[in-house]
Amino acid sequence: MGKRRGTSVGSSSFSRVLALLVAGTFFMEILDGTIIATAAAAIAADLNVRPVDINLAMTSYLITLAVGIPISGWLAERFGARRVFTSAIAIFTIASLLCALSPNLMFLCGARMLQGMGGAMMVPVGRLVVLREADRKEFLEAIAYLTWPALIAPVIAPVLGGLLVTYSSWHWIFLINVPLGIVAFIVATRVVPDIRARKLPPPDWVGFLLCGTALAALVIGMELVGAAPTPWAGVVLWFVLAAAGTVAALWWFRRSQHPLLDLRALRIPTFLVGNRGGALYRLVINAVPFLLPLMFMIGFGWSALEAGLMTMAVFAGNVLIKPVTSPMIRRFGYRRVLLLSNIGGTLTLVACAFLNPETPLALIAVVLFASGVLRSIGFSAYNTLQFMDVPKARMAGANTLSSTIAQVATGLGIAVGALILRGAEAILARIPETAPVTGYQWTFAVLGVIMLYPVVEALRMHRSAGELLS
Known part of the structure; x- marks a missing residue:
């Protein structure tokens, strides 16, 4: 299938240095996708535009990231994982510098699109290498390394962005990537194996066009939902285009001899659960770090720093439970662990629906800490389960499909959270003397109902x- 270089540790084929490297680049990618929201006002003032216009810079990044992920697997197989991964780091780092040097909004959007190109190749290719190098019994440890960025980055982004903007300037939210990118590039040239396919079919350009159109339309529609005021006619048109593109892409993928996205992995029960229930789980969970700071600032009247610091309780839960998640899965099995994380996650969402400005700070911190614990357990279980029964020969296609689904689910989480909140606030506007926090309470309650599907x-x-590990 390809070449493997010496990345072993003792008798193990799993390289922890490689996994940490990929996790670090994953952290950079997710952080850059979320941290810009905190600095929107400062960037807008410096570039002489409205704060709402900075949404274009976020959209540019997300669209390019979503469109580029499906082709990343083919590029790695064709040109070699090391070459593609190091090139992606270089592109991402250079683009980060260009973002910091942006003289106007259009330049910033262009630099963000270049960043998205690098991110689209960087993380999926890196994860593919780690999964191919690891044995089945090492999957839990490998996935544990690759999971923490998705847990931590969205939670600390508001705090880090607020600190950088308050005590330095918005340019540093991009400049911090430069030294990190240089170090990652040097390490990657030494530890990333040169995995590539011996024989490779031509790229599926029709599938790329259809998939790219569907994903781009979906991301644009999601971003418009969060705009104020929401252009509903445009939202409907973009979602219709996304639906049409999705139907056409699925039709093509099922009939193409060498499809861009290999849907055969969905026939594997564990992969299907990890990407169907797992996608809905990610959607709900990723809405929480978006909604909590807003509820604390708008509903409770807290400052941005106070809201960010309280949200760090989720981060504490993520980190402190992490050493226990793998042994827990081995001891109790995937079914019991997923039931624990999904039922517990539902209960914490319901608990968030009852928080108000009079709630004791200690109780709020306990609820958020529990949310972080259960979030960490769920992510680890889903991320490992989905690849447990995937053959090595089909890992590239499964990884690309999983990365695409996860990216869409993450973006949808913020959009769905915003949509539910807007709907709740529109209904509550007709009721006199409604507290500002009420809309957020109803939003968390609805998200708790959505979480019932992964429970079922x-x-x-x-x-x-997944009994091989449990």
Whole structure:
């Protein structure tokens, strides 16, 4: 299937240095996708535009990232994982510098699109290398390294962005990537194996066009939902285009001999659960770090720093439980662990629906800490389960499909959270003397209801799912 270089540790084929490297680049990618929201006002003032216009810079990044992920697997197989991964780091780092040097909004959007190109190749290719190098029994440890950026970055982004903008300037939210990127590039040239396919079919350009159109339309539609005021006619048109593109892409992928996205992995029960229930789980969970700071600032009247610091309780739960997640999965199995994380996650969302400005700070911190613990357990379980039964020969296609689904689910989480909040506030506007926090309370309650689907799916899982590790 390809070449493997010496990345082993003792008798293990799993390289922790490689996993940490990929996790670090993953952290950079997610952080840059979320931290710009905190600095929007400062960037807008410096570039002489409205704060709402900075949304274009966020959209440019997300669109390019979503469109570029599906082709990343083919590029790695064709040109070699090391070459593609190091090139992606270089592109991302250079683009970060250009973002900091942007003289106007259009230049910033262009630099953000270049950043998205680098990110689209950087993380999926890096994860593919780690998964191919690891044995089945090492998957839990490998995924544990690759999971923490998705847990930590969205939570600390508001605090880090607020600190950088308050005590330095918005340019540093991009400049911090430069030294990190240089170090990552040097390490990557030494530890990333030169995995590539011996024989490779031509790229699926039709599938790339259809998939790219659907994903771009979906991301644009999601971004418009969060705009103020929301252009509903445009939202509907973009979502219709996204739906049409998705149907056409699925039709093509099922009939193409060498599709861009290999849907055959969805026939594997564990992969299907990890990307169906797992996608909805990611959608709900990723809405929480977006909604909590807003609820604390608008609903409770806290400052941005106070809101960010309280949100760090989620981060504390993520980190402190992490050493226990793998042994827990081995001891109790995937079905029980997923039931724990999904039922517990539902309960914490319901608890968030009852928070108000009079709630004791200690109780709020306990709820958020518990949310972080359960979030960490769920992410680890889903991220490992989905690849447990995927053959090595089909890992590239499964990884690309999973990365695409995860990226869409993450973006949808913010958009769905914003949509539910807007709907709740529109209804509550007709009720006199409604507290500002009420809309957020109803939003968390609705998200708790959505979380019931992953609970039901976990109940239907076979008890022996992922038994190789458990």
